[in-house]
Amino acid sequence: MEHGAAGSLLRDGFILLGAGLGFVLLFRRLGLGATLGYLVAGAVVGPHVLGLVGDAESKMGIAELGITLLLFVVGLELNPTRLWRLKEDIFGLGLLQVVACGVAISAIIAVFAHFSIPAAFALGLPLALSSTAQVLPMLQSSGRLRTPFGERAFSILLFQDLSIIPLITIIAAMSRNPDDAGGPPGWLLIVYTVLAIAGLIAAGRFLLRPLFRGIGNMGEREMFVFAALFTVIASAALMEALGLSTALGAFVAGVMLADSPYRHELEADVDPFRSILLGLFFLTIGMMLNLTAIAERPLFVVAMALALIATKTAVIVGIGMAFRMKWRSALALGLLLSQGGEFGFVLFAQAADAYLIAPDAASLFGAIITLSMATTPFLMGITRRFREEPIVAQERDGPTADGANAVIVGYGRFGQTVGQMLLTQDIPVTLIDTDIDMIDIAGEFGAKVYYGDGTRLDLLRQAGAAEAELILFCIDGDQVTPEVVEAVHEAFPQASIYVRAFDRRSLVKLKNGPATLVVREVLESAVKMARAAMHGLGIERADIDRAEDMYRARDKERLRIQIEAGDIRAARKLVAEQQPWGNDR
Template identity: 80%
Template sequence: MEHVAEGASLVRDGTILLGAGLVFVLVFRRLGLGATLGFLVAGALVGPHLLGLVGDAETKLGFAELGITLLLFIVGLELSPTRLWRLKQDILGLGLVQVVACGAAISVILLGLAHFSLAAALAVGMPLALSSTAQVLPMLQSSGRLRTPFGERAFSILLFQDLSIIPMITIIAAMSRNPADMGGPPGWVLVIYTVLAISGLIAAGRFVLRPLFRLIGRLGEREMFVFAALFTVIAAAALMQALGLSPALGAFVAGVMLADSPYRHELETDVEPFRSILLGLFFLAVGMMLNLQAIADRPLFVVAIAAALVVTKAGVIALIGRAFRMEWRPAIALGLLLSQGGEFGFVLLAQAQNAYLIAPEAASLFGAIITLSMATTPFLMAATRAFREEPLTPEQERDGPTADGANAIIVGYGRFGQTVGQMLMTQDIPVTLIDTDIEMIDIAGEFGSKVYYGDGTRLDLLRQAGAAEAEMILFCMDGDQLEPATVESIQDAFPNAALYVRAYDRRALVKLKSGPARYVVREVLESAVRMARLAMADLGISRADIDRAEDMYRARDKERLRIQLEAGDLRAAREMVAAQAPWGGGERP
């Protein structure tokens, strides 16, 4: 009976948490405040310090921290060597300077205003130097600036911040006053453990995980990708935890070692739903743990430190941007965009509390400060839009994507897709290739083509592959695999992308022609016309007659297709099909 009661309580708590999260996220999204803030407020409302509808926040937080682990795994998957190399100056320069300068400035403020010890000021100042990736990236995506020079600089800073959580956790552990931490291995042993663990994960990725995913791909068991992806993340995190290191570090390394594999987009797509749910539960649990009474006792402190945080980070980041040769308007915009605290701040504050560097009341106060600072960002960006944006004259153009030409996604890289892709690449058009044929992917890799594994008709995988920013999506799969409803849903999801579809035969052409695709191409039409021309030329027919025969066929075929589309019947206009005359019944056609 006790187990039954516990199960009922878990179901009840889950219903309340998910329901509150759903309502508040929808409201906050509608107000432009972001999902993260909605989860935090929902957790605080139903938590033990306000309505008291749900308790045991610590247990829920421990479970939901897996969401942070999955988030770092996805961050690792984003770090392909080519992208890292292109953004290396902004990541290692701009990002490093921002984290160090903002962390130092905030720590000095805490030393002066809050009278913290040096260790406590550092333990709090470092988390407050981080910004909210979960809040900023959706803002950049919705404004269409993610792939502009401004957006890539903001992304580079956020990426370095996400990476810096690992050394920050190590620094907090080194300053720990917790006897349990003090009884752990010395720092130099942890360094050796870290190097050995990372080396082991890299070796496992090359010699175990890649063959495993290749086998799963050949078997066509897509559900096993989900199991294998979660196993990879949890096993890597468990290895690090067993060695006394950060589980998040293991997940991050697991992501990096698979970032350049053909399975990157499929893994992102499979892990993303779990990451989103667990990360939402993490923020709900953090909201539940906010000590609202401690905040109510010192409201002026919370408001003053939150204001100091926003002003300090905005000013420091703007000055850093100017030092990195940004114009003053984009530099101020960058400072305001990254002026808030971030979700990883809650993780590091919990680490500082467990290390006895700050009291639980202080962790609640600074958690509220991060939450309040996050609430200011949408209002700051809206209020300063006219001031931040350079006035445009009719002759000027707005910032565009950094890549020249169109961004294209080709789904299906067989004999048809290879020709399409290679022709686009001759014009330096950036192309992302997706296919499900493992043997073909391996062969393409031998010739220097990077083809990702996955079902390119799935919206979630296309979104991971960058379809929201792509200018065209070309479906070059073999066979009759694409349904009109699928094409319509893809066009609705990515309205800025022109769709090109390879039709298997005339029946598929009729089926797809009335849909939203910009072009539907019969796969054998041109090659068949070419062969007919060659055959007629070998039979001695003149070039003019061959041209006339081709024009006649194309005109008749076009008219027949129009009639079939109007009738919705493939058998319509059968009398227009050219038929073989009886033997000896006239001249050669």
């Protein structure tokens, strides 16, 4: 019996993963995103089409861990510095979007679909949320994630992710489930929530941080992963034991570690598990879609999907213009966020468990989300000429292909040195930057710097990157990600790519990519200062040279080990090694 169950599990896993892999690759190729691929794959192999895999409910228990891990990662993103910088967009633009879209869509559902007020809110509020899993990759692939437009879209998505917890609470408060009614009263749940959050914060400060510090000093990557998963699951289990949202526990766990030095490592360690389990979650949702109920009311699904897209677009355009966005940017933002999101499936399941909506209604509105997600890439494509801002900004020129051998992206203090040295050898360069003041100052000195975001493929192509031999990214910060370098290399394979890396972590991430050279921005100046300091102490030049050679050799070996391991904590012992120098001892 046990052998048969194990065989069935392996068979189901083989079919689900195989179908997911095939459909995601196909949908990625079509520009439709991975989430939609998983949903369609689950529907195809599920009980309503081919019937190859069944018992979706039992798989949902494991799959929901993906949502838990996703909220943990969302919590990790809430670095106080970034929150403060984006506070107006997150808590102003984001709050208005969720409330206004949620109320408007709920009203449409109540009036035109004849649902009760609680059911309309249980369906309409989740539909106010957009698909983070679909929108962020679209922003990243277009090179707009770190632009002002991209940061506004990210701020809204971040607030939407934060609003999951209040929405779960609202649905629980409206519950008609007798089992829920037998639970603790609402005021006691609030007390439990506050105490649990306070306990998790205290545990993070006094237990988790010393734990991660000790594991980090040991250099044991496997234990770091183990501890990260333990943190997420323990927080979720505590909330479940108190009758609260497991997602809230994972979210608080992420927040309490957001400003710790281990945030990046935790995110990198948890992300593979999150991606796999999220994929399984969407596969399971696809299996649970009642295609028979959908087939009985196709016009309703199409009409509601169109109403959802039109309502969200109109509301977001209005809010965007109220926040002093130009109409083209506001329209682009509205269309980009017009679809329903993956958390809608989670909240519909909660609403069905609370007896607010029937399971068939959850399937119908799940199909509405799926259809709305499928329209986004097409809407963004066919409206491009109407919604995109002209490349010219404040009457500065956008780049043009002028036959230059090198395209330099970023003309600050770093890019100026690179560009001027190339020009001494009569190597023609095209210069791109987004700093208006710097462009004007450079013009006073006779340098022609074009305005634009040089991480965008379309703008690079406009600048002549298809004919250039060199593309040099001299931008400050972490704007040039491995994904950007991969995309640029794929689009312009004839060009050698040189990248200015912000720090050692950036260097490790970029080293295995297609860049010809990745340079740490302050390494040489730091070495020069150290040499000057030793000279000031009266140390002989030969000993200074030997110290530099030792440092560079040790640093090179550390980098080699870190790149091979893909872990910044690797080769920690080399940092502390004391190499003798100064005498021939």
